[in-house]
Structure formats: structure tokens, C-alpha cells
Amino acid sequence: NAGVMQNPRHLVRRRGQEARLRCSPMKGHSHVYWYRQLPEEGLKFMVYLQKENIIDESGMPKERFSAEFPKEGPSILRIQQVVRGDSAAYFCASSPPGQAGRQFFGPGTRLTVL
Amino acid sequence: GIQVEQSPPDLILQEGANSTLRCNFSDSVNNLQWFHQNPWGQLINLFYIPSGTKQNGRLSATTVATERYSLLYISSSQTTDSGVYFCAVKQGGKLIFGQGTELSVKP
Numbered sequence: 001n002a003g004v005m006q007n008p009r010h011l012v013r014r015r016g017q018e019a020r021l022r023c024s025p026m027k028g029h030s031h032v033y034w035y036r037q038l039p040e041e042g043l044k045f046m047v048y049l050q051k052e053n054i055i056d057e058s059g060m061p062k063e064r065f066s067a068e069f070p071k072e073g074p075s076i077l078r079i080q081q082v083v084r085g086d087s088a089a090y091f092c093a094s095s096p097p098g099q100a101g102r103q104f105f106g107p108g109t110r111l112t113v114l
Numbered sequence: 115g116i117q118v119e120q121s122p123p124d125l126i127l128q129e130g131a132n133s134t135l136r137c138n139f140s141d142s143v144n145n146l147q148w149f150h151q152n153p154w155g156q157l158i159n160l161f162y163i164p165s166g167t168k169q170n171g172r173l174s175a176t177t178v179a180t181e182r183y184s185l186l187y188i189s190s191s192q193t194t195d196s197g198v199y200f201c202a203v204k205q206g207g208k209l210i211f212g213q214g215t216e217l218s219v220k221p
Contacts, residue, residue: 033207033208033209035209035211041213042200042211042212042213042214043157043200043202043209043211044211045208045209045210048206048207048208055207056206056208058208059208089155091157093209101144101145101147101162101164101204101209102145102147102162103147103209105149105157105159107155107156108155108156108157110155
């Protein structure tokens with residue numbers, strides 16, 4: 001049973017470009033979460049999604065960031081017009097139905113903004 | 115919201131030594147997880163432990179939910195145990211992480 005998959009593992013963007021991060025949950029998991037880890041800090045919650053629904057986006061910056069989890073395909077975290085402060089590791093997690101507290105994490109995408 | 119505090123922030127051990135990491139949380143929780151972030155940045159699930167004690171090899175964890183703390187024990191530490199250890203508690207659908215304990219095990 002493959003774990004949570006994220007790609008790309010490393011992403012370099014110049015200021016003003018768009019970044020798209022993908023996450024495929026574990027098989028049988030219907031809940032996806034995105035977290036951000038700034039350098040030398042802990043992980044901070046960004047958004048919680050189920051298929052075609054955003055359940056909690058209280059941790060998402062109000063501008064430039066969006067997330068989706070379509071009926072088919074991976075979840076996407078999109079950052080428009082990236083700035084240097086967006087440089088971080090972005091982790092995706094998934095959980096089985098009814099077990100939101102038991103989350104399994106992907107390897108992360110390290111975003112570097114030049 | 116729930117506050118999660120971990121101690122100590124840093125820990126240096128000689129290989130073979132034992133250690134105890136602590137996680138305090140400010141409100142009642144019905145689940146808690148421990149993770150190890152290795153030097154390559156990967157987050158590895160160690161324990162899902164809302165209450166009680168669990169053991170996995172040289173690692174064990176105890177959560178006393180009524181007193182709002184959890185402990186992670188590492189026995190006979192190895193250099194591969196180095197990294198950052200996080201605890202996280204559930205609030206709504208999200209996990210609230212502590213700031214971590216950075217462990218360095220010297221050969």
C-alpha cells in the first residue's frame with residue numbers, strides 16, 4: 001500500500017511565478033490536509049479537504065493561495081505570484097474516513113523562491 | 115485554540131543513552147500523535163496514542179489525557195534517532211503541532 005505521494009519533491013520558482021504542488025492520498029483515504037513548515041519552525045495547518053469540498057481553510061493566507069481536491073486526480077495546492085516568504089516545505093497528509101486525528105504524511109515539497 | 119508545548123527544545127545524547135521527551139497541551143484532547151522528522155526532512159509516524167502506553171522497539175510513549183501531557187521514551191539511543199521529534203494534537207479536523215525537540219545523538 002503506497003503511502004502519501006507528493007510531487008514535485010523540490011520546486012524552484014522566481015518571484016511572481018506560480019507554484020503547483022500535488023498530493024495523492026493513501027489508498028482508501030478520503031481526507032487531505034496541507035501543512036507548511038517554514039525554516040526552523042514547526043508545521044502549521046493550512047487547509048483540510050475532502051473530495052470536491054473545502055472543510056477548513058482557516059490556515060490559508062487570504063491571497064494568492066488556493067487548494068482543491070477534485071473528484072478525480074490529486075489534490076493541488078496552488079500559490080500564485082510567489083514571493084520569497086513562500087519558501088518553505090509543504091507537507092500533505094491524508095487520513096481514513098472518520099479518523100481525522102490519525103494523519104499520515106507525504107515526503108513534502110520543498111519550494112524555493114528566488 | 116489549543117497550545118502545545120514540547121520540552122526540552124534541544125537534546126544532545128551519547129549513543130546508548132536513554133531520554134524522555136515531553137509534550138504538554140492546554141486543553142482536553144482525544145488523540146495525540148508523535149512524529150520523527152529525520153535529517154532529510156521526512157515526517158515519520160511514531161505513535162498514535164490518545165491515552166495509555168504503547169511500545170515499538172526501543173521507543174515507547176505514554177499519554178495521560180486527564181493531566182494533559184504525553185511522554186516519548188527513547189532507550190539505547192542510536193545515531194539514526196537524530197532529528198526533530200514533534201507531538202501533535204487534533205483540534206477540529208487539523209493537527210496542532212508543538213515546536214519540536216531537536217535530538218542529536220553522538221557516536
